Amino acid sequence: MVLNNITAFQFFSSVALGLLCFKIVNKFLPWVYVNIIGPYFLGPKLNIRSMGGWAVITGSTDGIGRAYAKALAKRGFSLVLISRSLSKLEDVAKEIENEYKVETKIIDVDFQDSIGIYDRIKAGIEGLDIGVLINNVGVSYPYPEYFQTFYQQNPKVLLDMVSVNIHSVTHMCALVLPVMLSRKKGLIINVSSSITSVPAGLLTLYSGTKAFVDKFSEDLQTEYRDSGITVQCIKPGFVATKMSKVKASMWCPTPDTYVASALNMLGYTTTTPGYFPHHFLEIPCDFMTYLTCKPFVSSMFLKHYLKLRKSALKRLSQKK
Numbered sequence: 001m002v003l004n005n006i007t008a009f010q011f012f013s014s015v016a017l018g019l020l021c022f023k024i025v026n027k028f029l030p031w032v033y034v035n036i037i038g039p040y041f042l043g044p045k046l047n048i049r050s051m052g053g054w055a056v057i058t059g060s061t062d063g064i065g066r067a068y069a070k071a072l073a074k075r076g077f078s079l080v081l082i083s084r085s086l087s088k089l090e091d092v093a094k095e096i097e098n099e100y101k102v103e104t105k106i107i108d109v110d111f112q113d114s115i116g117i118y119d120r121i122k123a124g125i126e127g128l129d130i131g132v133l134i135n136n137v138g139v140s141y142p143y144p145e146y147f148q149t150f151y152q153q154n155p156k157v158l159l160d161m162v163s164v165n166i167h168s169v170t171h172m173c174a175l176v177l178p179v180m181l182s183r184k185k186g187l188i189i190n191v192s193s194s195i196t197s198v199p200a201g202l203l204t205l206y207s208g209t210k211a212f213v214d215k216f217s218e219d220l221q222t223e224y225r226d227s228g229i230t231v232q233c234i235k236p237g238f239v240a241t242k243m244s245k246v247k248a249s250m251w252c253p254t255p256d257t258y259v260a261s262a263l264n265m266l267g268y269t270t271t272t273p274g275y276f277p278h279h280f281l282e283i284p285c286d287f288m289t290y291l292t293c294k295p296f297v298s299s300m301f302l303k304h305y306l307k308l309r310k311s312a313l314k315r316l317s318q319k320k
């Protein structure tokens with residue numbers, strides 16, 4: 001078939017090329033802007049300092065939370081540090097006050113405890129001009145439960161994980177939002193995990209709690225975008241902390257490197273891995289899923305986790 005000297009093949013290949021170009025312009029270029037050009041070349045879109053005088057950080061005595069505390073103190077925020085161990089809180093508060101000359105308040109609570117802890121936190125933050133909330137506190141499985149299948153897990157471990165990883169996020173947002181809404185500005189950063197983007201059988205509850213944080217953040221942002229509130233959900237891959245027990249490298253940054261990068265991404269997108277190399281870790285999984293199918297990729301991941309479990313249990317039995 002020939003249409004005015006153009007063959008059907010030429011016609012359809014032009015349409016296909018046009019669609020491909022449209023897809024690139026429509027999907028890829030905004031992705032490059034939001035994840036690379038914006039954060040790395042233009043800097044954060046959001047003036048975090050204008051949000052208010054105080055920042056509240058949960059899980060602030062170690063790892064990512066402590067790095068956020070230092071980064072915000074460096075920008076002049078006074079801090080409410082909330083964590084479990086009083087002595088560690090006192091040490092971190094003293095270190096930050098000395099180094100950055102900002103005011104700090106500490107609240108020692110265990111997020112595994114019952115709802116009463118939120119009355120203590122409410123009393124502790126009363127009257128403060130809170131501009132930033134970092135919902136960072138989170139727990140994974142204690143070793144060796146890490147390697148047990150879901151039904152074998154201690155029910156107390158399951159309950160505590162939901163209390164720390166989910167209830168802390170919802171209740172802390174409910175406590176600070178009225179202050180932020182009254183001033184029509186505020187920033188809430190919720191810490192999820194890249195585990196929500198890959199199959200995670202054997203880490204089922206942990207990944208489920210983090211998936212909650214993703215969806216909750218997206219919808220909270222929709223609800224309060226027009227009220228001047230910015231919500232950012234960060235989804236780190238491995239960061240070199242006590243929780244991950246992984247050494248620092250390009251793929252596993254120190255908490256300070258990770259937080260500096262995530263703060264640069266503020267204002268571009270609600271959900272982000274927060275650190276450029278962590279974007280790449282999702283690509284092989286997406287690619288395999290695209291080429292094959294999700295159940296196949298999930299079972300490959302599960303086989304890998306089962307191998308890890310086998311060698312960990314072997315190590316454990318050799319230690320005994």
Ligand SMILES: NC(=O)c1ccc[n+]([C@@H]2O[C@H](COP(=O)([O-])OP(=O)(O)OC[C@H]3O[C@@H](n4cnc5c(N)ncnc54)[C@H](OP(=O)(O)O)[C@@H]3O)[C@@H](O)[C@H]2O)c1
Binds near residue numbers: 061082235
């Ligand atoms: N590290 C990673 O590779 C990674 C990857 C993805 C997502 N994340 C997420 O990032 C967040 C921070 O992780 P991290 O690696 O920085 O953890 P981390 O180094 O283990 O630090 C956890 C912090 O939370 C506090 N905390 C733990 N349980 C608590 C409880 N029940 N009540 C009150 N405070 C408690 C700890 O206080 P104490 O010092 O008193 O124990 C510490 O300050 C978590 O939500 C985690 O799920 C981490």
